[in-house]
Amino acid sequence: MEKTVNQRAWLLVLPVLVLVAFSSIIPMMTVVNYSFQDSFGENIFFWVGLEWYQELLRSERLWDALGRQLLFSFIILMIEIPLGILVALSMPKKGISASICLVLMSLPLLIPYNVVGTIWQVFGRADIGLLGRILSDLGISYNYSQNAFDAWVTVIIMDVWHWTSLVALLAYAGLRSIPKPYYQAAMIDQASRWSVFRYIELPKMRGVLMIAILLRFMDSFMIYTEPFVLTGGGPGNATTFLSIDLVKMALGQFDLGPAAAFSLMYFLVILLISYVFYTVMITIDKDEAKQ
Amino acid sequence: MSLRLHGVSKISNGETHIYPTDLELQKGTMNVLLGPTSSGKTSLMRLMAGLDKPDTGKVFWESEDVTKKRVQDRDIAMVYQQFVNYPSMTVYDNIASPLKLQKKSAAEIDAKVQEMAELLKLTSILDSKPNEISGGQQQRCAMARALAKDVGLVLMDEPLANLDYKLREELRLEIPRLFEASGSIFVYATTEPEEALLLGGNTATLWNGRVTQYGKAMDVYRNPVDETTARVYSDPPMNFVSVQKDGAVVHFPDGQSTKLNDELARLPNGEYRAGFRAHHLEMSDGQSDAIEFAAKLIVTELTGSDTYIHVNAMDERWIGLIPGLHTFEVGEVLKISLNPKNIFFFDKDEQLVASPNHEPEKSGV
Numbered sequence: 080m081e082k083t084v085n086q087r088a089w090l091l092v093l094p095v096l097v098l099v100a101f102s103s104i105i106p107m108m109t110v111v112n113y114s115f116q117d118s119f120g121e122n123i124f125f126w127v128g129l130e131w132y133q134e135l136l137r138s139e140r141l142w143d144a145l146g147r148q149l150l151f152s153f154i155i156l157m158i159e160i161p162l163g164i165l166v167a168l169s170m171p172k173k174g175i176s177a178s179i180c181l182v183l184m185s186l187p188l189l190i191p192y193n194v195v196g197t198i199w200q201v202f203g204r205a206d207i208g209l210l211g212r213i214l215s216d217l218g219i220s221y222n223y224s225q226n227a228f229d230a231w232v233t234v235i236i237m238d239v240w241h242w243t244s245l246v247a248l249l250a251y252a253g254l255r256s257i258p259k260p261y262y263q264a265a266m267i268d269q270a271s272r273w274s275v276f277r278y279i280e281l282p283k284m285r286g287v288l289m290i291a292i293l294l295r296f297m298d299s300f301m302i303y304t305e306p307f308v309l310t311g312g313g314p315g316n317a318t319t320f321l322s323i324d325l326v327k328m329a330l331g332q333f334d335l336g337p338a339a340a341f342s343l344m345y346f347l348v349i350l351l352i353s354y355v356f357y358t359v360m361i362t363i364d365k366d367e368a369k370q
Numbered sequence: 371m372s373l374r375l376h377g378v379s380k381i382s383n384g385e386t387h388i389y390p391t392d393l394e395l396q397k398g399t400m401n402v403l404l405g406p407t408s409s410g411k412t413s414l415m416r417l418m419a420g421l422d423k424p425d426t427g428k429v430f431w432e433s434e435d436v437t438k439k440r441v442q443d444r445d446i447a448m449v450y451q452q453f454v455n456y457p458s459m460t461v462y463d464n465i466a467s468p469l470k471l472q473k474k475s476a477a478e479i480d481a482k483v484q485e486m487a488e489l490l491k492l493t494s495i496l497d498s499k500p501n502e503i504s505g506g507q508q509q510r511c512a513m514a515r516a517l518a519k520d521v522g523l524v525l526m527d528e529p530l531a532n533l534d535y536k537l538r539e540e541l542r543l544e545i546p547r548l549f550e551a552s553g554s555i556f557v558y559a560t561t562e563p564e565e566a567l568l569l570g571g572n573t574a575t576l577w578n579g580r581v582t583q584y585g586k587a588m589d590v591y592r593n594p595v596d597e598t599t600a601r602v603y604s605d606p607p608m609n610f611v612s613v614q615k616d617g618a619v620v621h622f623p624d625g626q627s628t629k630l631n632d633e634l635a636r637l638p639n640g641e642y643r644a645g646f647r648a649h650h651l652e653m654s655d656g657q658s659d660a661i662e663f664a665a666k667l668i669v670t671e672l673t674g675s676d677t678y679i680h681v682n683a684m685d686e687r688w689i690g691l692i693p694g695l696h697t698f699e700v701g702e703v704l705k706i707s708l709n710p711k712n713i714f715f716f717d718k719d720e721q722l723v724a725s726p727n728h729e730p731e732k733s734g735v
Binding site for chain 2: 279
């Protein structure tokens, strides 16, 4: 059959092209543009080439923020993944209690980031916050606005409180999809509870856990609102993660050039992680299709 | 060694899954539980295994009452419809897993695994993971795991149902061989009468949570005690029609009649149900001793070499299995015939009163 030439197809693609152009391409290219120029007032720009990039890569500021960021994501994963699995394992398997559990578990996920931040910010205050007050009355020194360790603990608790449910729900879905005969077979084999977890539940949850790890990693890697609401990145630079640093640079100091270079590098890192995410997902899909 | 169920029943959520059942299975026998989906095969197996506790009755292993004994402490193995293997272990480790839990020595385990692998043709894939091998191999691996334990009772719950036709046939031929090698009590659940006959041994037919009959496969097939058993043990289900017996003659609803042999003639007069299997309906060829019906065709189904015809005759719906491929028109009136010597007679309470004198069976079940 001969191909019919129909130029009207372009018309149908046009809305998407316009949308993508205005939402991604144009803003992105603006940032690229900034990253190679130095700007002064009244829209005067000078071409500086790779200077901003070189300066950033040499500065300790970026590397410190990246280090903090990686440590934070690592801690988050080490807590949320095992805790989520543990919660999923102890959730009721069916009936009304299972439904109630699922609803309760979903609630934190529905709360906006800055509300979570505010809740814990107030909750932890030593003067009026319930938690802060109780801790100081018990003689435990706790002050997130002055002590870096306390600030870290608070941000981590916020994130764990907010997102462990997600891991738990994913793990729960994985657990529910294991056919009952597996458990019966293990029972007949006289396998211990640990063996059932190690050799049946964990391998069968592999797919969903992979998704949980990658989602939580990506999300915690971009954390902004919680430390911003809590201490604005402080005390000092203690909770200044990549996003916070970027905003400080761009809006606080109005260093548009370095900030643009920063965001492009940040973007490349995220892109790299997304690629890993995608590759892993595809492999898991293939593995599971074979089963 | 024997497994004895004494009046066991199971009620769950107010629904009776198993009515009080007595059953005794002897050592070294193959026992097929035959019944349609949700007739209670799995429930009965779970009771035998101890995965469920019966609501009434007792389970005896030899002479010991094991009703309350935990499944972990019993001497059993089970194979499921799903291919259940430990996903992260190799085939070798899967087969070895129950032996390791039994604290056998490494040499003993290795010998047993190799033996099982040989028996089930898994030797070349011992190092593969379950998700790297085919469905048939996965199920072989699950069977090897079950048999490696050397237990007194091996339960197989429709182990071939999830396999494709070719693999099913292949494994079906191997199961009797495995069974002979093991010497255990085998219990095998299936929905297919053909499978029950192929595996031989004993058949227990199930219907709505009751064991309707238990006996040697051929005996049950040839002399089903009631209409239900006859239906369960025929694929397609047995056809029925109500007839009136008067002396040595039976009258069919359409006014035809046929003479009975002496044995049947002695039965009391009155109403009976005549039953016959699908492959005993034939295209009429003018045989003198056959009964001829006019049957209106509803559906035809072609298999590779035979034709199933669904017909309306004498206000009943029958299914016939005709050799060869035929293309009939839907709605066409066919002349079909039935040899009276192939008829089973059931009384008003659906109990068998006479079964045909059997000559060697033709094809089909």
